Amino acid sequence: MSGQKPPFSKVLIVGAGPSGLLLALFLAQHDIPSIVLEAWPWLDTRLRATQYGVPATRVFRRAGLLPDFRAASIPKFPAICWRRVADGEKLVEIDMSVVQDEEDRMTVLQLGQMIQIMYRHCMDPEKGKGLIDIRFNHRVTATGQDEEKAWVDVDIGKEDEEKRHERIHADYLVGCDGASSAVRRSLFGKEWPGQTWDCRFVVQNVYYDGFEKHGWDGGNYCIDPEHWGLIARRGHGGLWRVTYGDPTVGLTDEEYLARRPWHLKAMLPGSPEPDQYRIEQTNLYNIHNRCVDSFKVGRILLAADAAHVCNPMGGYGCMTACLDVDGLADCFIGYYEGKASEKILDTYAEVRRDIFLKYVDARSVKNLNRVWKSNPWTVLEEDKFFGIIQELNKDRQALKDFLLKISSIEYDFKQHYDISTPEKAKGTANSHRNGVEVAVEA
């Protein structure tokens, strides 16, 4: 700190998902208090993210979360491959054992477990320093601001109770409230440019001994126009996550689930019948690629899924969410500690939106097209990405460097601190680089 009074005293965060909790944790580590408002009475338990590429792992390491994530994760994730569903043929494989001893390797953990650990860190008196005030059953319904403050209107109370209404003020407000963000809607209404894909995405936790019997492990992207998706080992005790897109539109969820045995018979090794596997939990989603016109309007900012979403192929959503709030935290911290002017918050909004549009959106669409729209019989020869992987597979060191290199979706906002600091002198600024690491964050 420069010894002067900080320019703001509190940040109000809407949403206790991964982005909201991580932002609060980073702020607390620099003595910045926050209030986190969560609509539900609990942390999210739906089946969504399970893998987070190297750029996200670096964020988890900086946040001090990584040892607990690793302890909760499976010990090894040997490979990622792409298979043709029609005959089960493995087309290309990335040998992840080249990075198995690297601290920054990909993280594998169900989102529900991840946010429980983040919550524990926020509540820990040493890690959260008593500076994070998380309030469940607080549903934000509207936002407002003037020159000095931002605020939210909140419905407080459990679902079946009569609600109490309150207005909560802070210096800044950050919408981390996910894809159906009330904060985003308060700023932009229904306007959220992008597209919704013509499919229903069906996600389930599956126990099936046929995976091991048929020699499957790690992550298996499935290429097929009707049965595309990802099948991956995700937890202890033989837990696998099976996700597929059903390209039929307009059915009810019951109708989609009635088609599930047909999809799983085609996709799982050994073509099993339903009595040969056990499904523990299922969630269905529509999937989108969308980005808001601006991540900042005055004192109100947007981050993560509240600002942008992408289809899940390649695991870009939560990874980008974590990179957004890592960057936003650095901007708030620099401003709070007198190392940067308020303008750095505008820089956050511009840079992270550019990165989403230029890299995350484009790559996640490529990943989706690879498994859904490409010809499974010719994709190996036609897809440049597979050519790069085949080349890298000839040289373990080159593959390792490729898997761990700084990605163009990472960005160090400390390079915008305008007062000289020890960090700046050391030259921590990294790149906003263009590269070919395309889908390996997958």
Ligand SMILES: Cc1cc2nc3c(=O)[nH]c(=O)nc-3n(C[C@H](O)[C@H](O)[C@H](O)COP(=O)(O)OP(=O)(O)OC[C@H]3O[C@@H](n4cnc5c(N)ncnc54)[C@H](O)[C@@H]3O)c2cc1C
């Ligand atoms: C099937 C599927 C698989 C995925 N797999 C991956 C993957 O492997 N890797 C990856 O990186 N990403 C993946 N993603 C994306 C990832 O899950 C999201 O990007 C990530 O959860 C976004 O985090 P968030 O904090 O922005 O939003 P959310 O996780 O949606 O959290 C938002 C929080 O805000 C709360 N909230 C909402 N409205 C209000 C309100 N009005 N008031 C108060 N609180 C509110 C919600 O209850 C919720 O707790 C996947 C997504 C799906 C659907």
